[in-house]
């Protein structure tokens with residue numbers, strides 16, 4: 001695949017991605033069958049557009065076996081996930097035949113607000129992937145987050161004070177470890193609504209929509225394989241498969257079977273990711289019918305070094321609490337966050353498509369009721 005070809009699957013914005021994916025989906029409807037269930041948020045996008053989760057079910061309306069590909073859990077990271085969805089819609093789905101009990105589902109934009117406004121969090125400054133909890137404890141925060149609160153959430157970006165804060169952060173890393181710092185900064189906290197990594201005080205509208213879609217459309221499922229695409233952790237263009245399921249659990253074992261032993265458990269400390277609170281895959285597993293087998297993985301594609309990505313996320317949080325997204329500083333910070341989570345680099349884009357296609361291919365091999373016409377690998381493109 002040439003880099004130009006893989007570039008074409010990346011879309012310039014949430015709204016263009018949404019419209020094109022819905023159009024491609026309708027183009028496949030007569031061949032595969034299509035049910036679209038769109039759940040809109042109350043908020044509108046930057047151009048006044050609808051912000052919605054679009055659950056596009058190809059094949060069986062009430063599937064027993066389903067592969068779900070979702071994007072945009074972390075808003076702006078949806079550029080990569082949706083590119084894989086566009087690849088699927090144009091290169092893989094047209095070559096599939098599905099049995100009467102099987103469906104392929106594209107869930108576009110779990111967090112459409114973040115995707116549309118170029119943020120990682122949602123409309124409530126909530127990290128959507130820390131929001132899947134049954135009970136919310138408004139005091140839940142680690143002692144070390146409290147200790148680092150003012151450094152992680154600075155009131156200003158004054159150069160001299162910032163230099164001091166980064167020195168202090170470095171001293172914390174030196175006296176503990178980079179991994180511990182990552183844990184503190186990223187695990188999710190529930191005490192500071194304006195702070196980084198806020199997990200919410202209640203289930204967010206988007207999270208409720210996603211679980212309602214699962215409850216409604218996957219009520220008869222006995223096999224669900226699910227990929228939720230992310231970016232920002234790991235080496236440039238490398239991909240790690242992460243699950244929130246504990247190592248050795250049924251779900252982790254089934255994921256290992258599907259992706260050839262490559263899935264790392266965040267909760268068991270095997271992954272580049274440290275353990276995290278309120279993960280989406282935990283919410284999905286709890287919502288699926290009891291007898292359903294779930295193989296779930298977050299493909300996490302690396303972009304830049306962790307400190308650079310963290311700087312961008314931290315600055316974006318400052319911007320939306322203290323700054324002005326419309327001024328020059330605001331625009332520079334938004335551009336920095338976009339680059340940190342969707343590098344403007346043809347090689348990186350190509351790696352997303354090629355590796356994403358391979359993961360989907362492995363999933364299709366384990367999904368009952370799928371017949372493929374000819375090769376579906378990325379190299380055929």
Ligand SMILES: [Zn+2]
Nearest residue numbers: 074077230231
């Ligand atoms: Zn993410």
